[in-house]
Amino acid sequence: MNTPQASEVWIRLQKELPQWVEESRAQCGEGKVASYIPELAKAPHRALGIQIMNGSGASIAAGDAAIPFTMQSISKVFTLLLALMDNGEAAVFDKVGMEPTGDNFNSMLKLELVQPGIPFNPLINAGAIVISSLIAGARMEEKSDRVLQFFRKLAANDFLEVNEAVYQSEAASADLNRSMAYFLKDNGVLKGKVDEVLDVYFRHCSINVTCADLARMALVLAFDGTDPITGERHIPRRYVQIAKTFMVTCGMYNASGEFAIEVGMPAKSGVAGGILTLVPGRYGIGVVGPALNPKGNSIAGVDLLETLSQRLDWSLF
Template identity: 80%
Template sequence: MSDQLFKQDELSLVQNRLPVWLEESKQLCDKGKVASYIPELAHAPRQALGIHLMDASGKSVSGGDCGLSFTMQSISKIFTLLLALMDNGEKAVFDKVGMEPTGDNFNSMLKLELVQPGIPFNPLINAGAIVISSLIAGGSTKEKADRTLQFFRTLANNDSLSVDKAVYESEAETADLNRSMAYFLKDNGVLEGDVNDVLDVYFRHCSIQVQCKDLARMALVLAFDGTDPITGVNLIPRRYVQIAKTFMVTCGMYNASGEFAIEVGLPAKSGVAGGILTMVPGRYGIGVVGPSLNAKGNSIAGVHLLETMSKEMDWSLF
């Protein structure tokens, strides 16, 4: 059987089995909670669960509530990291942020003071992502935010992506902890530029609104090492995608990253709006949404769905 034929048969199998998998995973929604520390996120439908999977030819399989719109939240951190690497190179970026998991909550600032040299442990925790936001090139806050949005639009092949104004304002109004981290980083000489300007860029990229199909297309570019396989255009240097995917395995699912690597075995990044971006390298980009979160801040039904699919389809990299 040819590789292409195998992929076609596999997609057909996924399409046939998907309704059953979705129904099984959706039963977990009642066991989780929708994020509420950003008040606007509390309006998300707790029972929703959707998925979109896309292959290199653009063929897609989707199901459930895949048309639900939601904000990227921490998923955006993968792509601002990539943009910062493209703007500055590895040395400049990793002089400011580390490469290790923290073992702490994503919004913790504990180790900034306890562990020298006082830089964030990695780019996917809030402190690290705030520093990364300061490294995006641009002559003004608006230019930095606009460049980020355009980068996301290009990767998703969707020029209609935009910032959800209500979520952006809700984040900005309730961001005392993020402001505390940013001012600490500024005082420590890690964060350059005006704190409020940097945070504005950060809040805006976290508030970019997407659907599962957008995450799947963005993931597809990562699955093919920075080249959009549908257009053939290289969008990101392969080395930087390798770095990003490694962070996704080690840090992408908050404090459940090790468990996710064992149970699912795919690079992934989650966000507290319920999104999960993941991929089967060299084959598929996958976007999932399920706003009901587990105790670690990941979509409870979305994680279960990906565990089921990965095990039944033998997708784990390990």
């Protein structure tokens, strides 16, 4: 990438990022807060925040970066990584595919239409439910605790917790996810008890974070699995390559192609309004904006990332 020197970019971010946030905040009125999980409907409609962290641990925050929100589908990137570390590539991709679907994230259409009946990728709901079944652990509680501890390590935050209100709301409104899980179970793809697998899934989607947590987790991905602040390797480089490729091709639901063209950064969104993204070898970025566009992505958050990518030449392409 032909970019200005990092110090010049950092100075520009310190100066201009608050203004860019306010410009993008105007988009919030065009979006809608997720309501199919009732607890998510309580999120502040006009909130927009961002935190950017560099490899030395310095960070810049603007807007409503301090508000907590649940990871939702962003968590799928990291459960995929944990499943790969637990099982290896062959076992994981025997149960999920590697291709975008072009369908909504909660669609089960292709499970029956396209053989052999495995989810197209790990970042749609069906795929993430299968991935949740592959987390090592003798009991549901052990699996969920391993996920939480892994997330805490990557975020360098021992206080990450499951938002119980969102977890309960998600579990109570998950008929479609249950339908997918039972179909996968009947098809021989999902192993284990459906209710226990779904409980692991609901809990990791309901982990509370802030933009700072997402930025630190993204920083580990930006540096190929090593935390550049501590020097500790958390994830094998090969598995991070896999995860980042999925983020480019599938991370923004069925708007991933458009996002790749307009922004060109590996990213994963969630319906609570979060977006995790990164600039390889340089920055980890966390964004929150609960008002969503029709594809389920933060409408103001996407607009803000387009601004950053275009003005700072951050696209990989």
